Amino acid sequence: MSTADTRRDAASAGSPPAAKLTLLTLTTMVVGSMVGAGVFSLPRRFAEETGVAGALIAWAVAGTGMLMLALVFQTLAVRRPDLDAGVYAYAKAGFGEYLGFFSAFGYWASACVGNVTYWVLIMSTVGAVWPALGDGDTLLAIVLSSVGLWGFFLLIRRGVKEAAAINRIVTVAKIVPILVFVLLALFCFEADVFVDNFRGADYAGSLFNQVRGTMLATVFVFLGVEGASVYSRHAKRRKDVGRATILGFLSVFAVFASVTIVSYGILPMSEIAELRQPSMAGVLEAAVGTWGKVFVSVGLIISVLGAYLAWTLMSAEVLFVAAKDDDMPRFLGRATPADVPVPALLMTTCLTQIVLVVTVFSDDAFNFALDLTSSLSLIPYLLAAAFAVKIAMRPDARTEGRVTRGEAIVAALAVLYTAFLLFAAGLKFVLVSFILYAPATILFVMARREQRRRLFSPAELVVLAVSVAGAVVGVIALAAGWISL
Template structure:
């Protein structure tokens, strides 16, 4: 397939929606019962999903509006940050989004190996030497598959998306019939679990989990250059989000109706398997485990595609080094894909030193995504305040102003909820990434940094240094 053919094929709204669903329905949903039970009871879970659902819906609307009003901007998350705040923040958004996708992909391999660890003890919780070794082999096997062409991988993702949603839907249906009112009532405030603090602290503790499961809401926006019509990008974003939100909230809340919170919190990941096993027996665990493996592999495929795409488009726009825009004969951004696979491999090696590799990579992935999301929401807010693209539609401007403002406030709150630990860890990843920005500037014969950019660089480097010192002294652990 030639490069021209690869870039002229277009995705339908159905395929784009599958990309959104395929990106969000991955490892996160299978860990929801235990992750929520560790933090809160039913009331806290309901409030958390209301906040996360409303906030992420506003963010989904932001991507929908921007796709229509700024059709010339491709690879949404990165492009919006650059257009609104300049080249260096745009670079940070592209790099952070890419790094977040890579770390998120590590959670998939950790969870798969943890699932198989129930059968093969040597795989442990997904962070043993055997588990990491097998995962690295799988990373490069998928690398070969994706290198064969973006369109071929997208078709596979569409098929896998259908296959992986079915077990989750069946889980919800079985639990709806098995729900016990007395257990659910006892879990309203947390039941017999450990103290979880006030309601605000409970909800705050779930925020990075909800961010993680919603990562990918911008999936259609990232592939906007492949859409048949720009309107399809927004439709796919909202359709995919609403379906996934209903699924995630159902999995979480119904689990409180079959086991006490304390037992839910202690379940081995994937905790959905343990919940279903408690209702129907051993086959329930096997069924969910198989569904998880299909789901996670599909999400891994979608996220690897998106990660490489962001680096590729940034390089095409001369905001990343030129070598990242190299394509192979199948039209795949192969150099960007190689860098993606390398970072995934490196983070997998880091998990060897983590006590809880899944939770660590989950929260780090969420924290890395927050800056790109915040900048995209703030750019939408900027457009509405200025009235740009709204000259003939003042009513839409007022509506979009509220949407963008709420999305900006929500993403800013998520930064607060992430806490200092994961912000410092994010800086450790962001700081060395600026080398790519320097290379890019030198390729263009320009100064590496302007004065305002030097200020942002100083903050990032300072955060990285503090993070490294905290790790070395044991004040920060992974």
């Protein structure tokens, strides 16, 4: 059954119509999704791995790769306008229902884990003046984060239009302190410090390893580039989806690269690597004094809360549309008259709460959640890019016009980039991702039983076996101490 058919059936059954969003709102949702916790942690995260030379190469690689992905989402929005919910829908159309389900779950789970980084960073920021909060992973920090978590649940439950309007306002408010940081850092820029940081410190290793070590951080900050695609069912005009994706990406790429590079002109990279997160606050404090740290900290809280709002909306949307397409249990496809998928929103909030509690047992809660978020998103991104290649190789009657050679090259480059990211992530995070993926199959089984269909095809059984084997190895590795949280 196509998505269009599903939506018509839903409408005839009395489901509420989708709220319609403009190009401006879609663009701010893309920007709001990407500009969150990650940008404020970039100085330390990069300084832990590389110097200026490695950072320039890393941003060139990440910027090019993510631009390819952004162009892929733009192309797919035009070529297959019948597919809603972006990442999930593309994986299903290209590679079947089970891999489509994995894409939906992986994207959703990455959003939930990513939401945890927001609360950890907020509590770590406040912890600079309230030691009881530590680095955002103490018991008190978890309790306060949980209160905020469920407060946002109640806010979003009131309606998508209202929450999206709030996100548009917050996006503008949080960009201002980041731009001020870049301008002040440029004003206080010390050329000799920058030159000393160019090659990197002794602990950084080879240039290739330096660049590789930054890759998951760059993936994390760019998560959300597909935001407009995920919300395609809400767009007033379908072409706005692709436009919002490119506009949002180019805007935040300039900001992210600038924040990273100018920091190398303020402090030696070894000192930046030791800063408390959010490290952007420590860099500005070194440049202009204590008020700079306070200024960035306030901006961070606004930014992170806005990003949390956008990501919660998107993750619930993925579950909702997957349920409407019969790839998730039916209870996740229910929505209120205000177009809010409350069961999907509740499930999103619950998983975020669980992961939030798990951070107590992590050695470095923020970095672990950041890397796991990036790893979980790679499979959905890879499948979407591979679907674009498939369309380029064999366009069919549903494709809006013939795919050009340029679009085919872009899709191939996007596949190569995401494959490299899986390599850069390393075995640890791939195995931990399997630990989450394999049990999720229960939801797939529930959906198939509701439809009284065969549970797995032969090909799907192979995918199931691989995911279960990976999960078993991951659990053994954790229990034996080969990998740690």
